[in-house]
Amino acid sequence: MGDGSRVRLSAVGCRHGRRTVVDDVHLDIEPGQRVALTGTNGSGKTTLLRAVIGLHQAATGVIEVGGHRAATAADWARRRKDTAWIPQRQAAGRFPLLAEELLESSGAPVEANDAATQLGVGKLRARPLDTLSGGQLQRMYLARAMGCIAAGAGLLLADEPTAALDFDGQADAARLLTSLPVTVLVVTHDRVVVDACERVLEMAAGRLREVT
C-alpha cells in the first residue's frame, strides 16, 4: 500500500426517482489499494462512483474519503479537489473547449500536458474536444486525471476508462492506472484492467459483493 486516500462507504443507498439503484453498500478501501468494480449494465456501478464525488446525491449512508465526510458546498469542493475523476461519457461538444483547457482544469497543467504526450495525444492540445475521436478524448481525460493526481488528488475514480481504446491503448492505460501512487476505484469490463487490480468487486442489482 502506498499513498492515497482511504475510502469508506457505510450503508450507502442511491435512487433514480423511486427506483433504488444502489442498495446498502458497505466498502472499505485501504490507501493506495487498486480496486476493480465490475457488474452488468444498470447494476449501479456508475451511480455509486458519482455518489462519491457528489454528482449523484446518496439517499442514505455515509461516504468518507481521506476521513472526511462532505455536507457543505465547501466540503464537496474539497472532495472534488481530492479526487481525480474520469467520467463514463466524456462530454465532447455542447460548447467549444480546447484540449489544453481540459488539461489545465486538472490544476497541474504541466504534468497533465506531459501525461498527454506519454499517452500519444500531446500534439492534439490545441484542438477542440469535439474534433477528437472517442479514443483520443478518453486519453485526454486520462491525462487530465494524471494532472489532478499531480495537483494532490489521493483517489482516482475511473468509469470505464479504456472502453474506447484499441488493444494497445487498453494495455497502456491499465498499466498507467495501476502504477499510480493513489487509491484507485475503477469501473470496468476490461479483463486487462481487472487483472491489474488487487481487488475485484461485483455489483448486481445495486448490491456489492467481494469477488477476490
Place this chain on the structure above:
Amino acid sequence: MTSWTEFWQLLELPAVQWAGLALVLGAVGLPIVGVIIIGLDIMPVRFAMMHVALLGIAIGLLVGIDPLLCAIVACGLSGAALTPLARTPSGLSGAMGLLMSLAIAAALLVLSISGVNAAGAFELLWGSILATRPGDVLLLGVLAVVIPGLFFLRRKQMALLLHDRELAACSGVRVERLTLILLVLVAVAVAGAIRLTGALLVDALTLLPALAARRLAHSLRAMVGWAVGIGVTVNLAGFALALMFDLPPGPVLVLVAGVVAIAAHVVPRHAVA
C-alpha cells in the same frame, strides 16, 4: 438615398449621436450575452424576459414605483430563480416556456387588478434606438464594462461550465454561483436591451453575432472576440445604411446581422479553422 452632405448633417443630430454611441456600447457587452445564451441553451430567453418585464411593469403600475425599474428587477429575480433548474441538461430551455406562460398570466391578472390597459403597459416595452436617452446609454455603458470584465475574470470557469457542468464542478468551479451570476446578467441585459432598442433589435445585438461567432470559432475566447467584432461592425454598418437610405434602423440592423450570420454558416468550416 441621402447625399453625403445630408448624411454628415444627420450625424450632427444629438439623437443620432446618442443612438450611435448606444449601438457601439451595446456591441461591446451584448454579443457576449448572446454567447452565454447559446452556451446555456436558453434561446427563448428574450420572449421569457419580455413577459417577465411586462409583469414587472404591471406591478410597478399597481404599486406606483417606476415600472421600468420594476421590470429590470423582475427579470433579474426570475433569472436567479431559474438557477436550480440548470442542474438538468434540458432544465433551462424547458423552464423558459413555463416562465413565459406564468409571467404573462400573472401580468394580465395584475393589470386587471390595477385597472391599467394592457396595451398601455406593452407600449413601455417598445423602445426605439433613435429615442435613446442619456440614462439608457449609461446602462449600456455599465453593461459594456461589467460583461467583458466578468468574462475576462472568469473565462476559464465559464468555458468549463458552458462545455460541461459536471466537468466544471469537478474542476473546482462553483457552478451554482456562476450559473446564478450568468442568468441574472443575461436577464438584466436582455430586459435592458429590449427597453432600449425594442424587442426586434435585441436579437441583432445579442444572438445573431453570437450565432455567427459560434460557427467561426473553436474556443470560448475566440467566440467572444468574433461576436464583439461582428457586433460592432454590424451595428455601425447597419446604422449607417439606415441613415443613408432613410430606413428604420431596427429592421436594417437585424437584416445586416442576419446576413452575416447566414454568411458565417455558408463559409466552409475548414476555411476558418
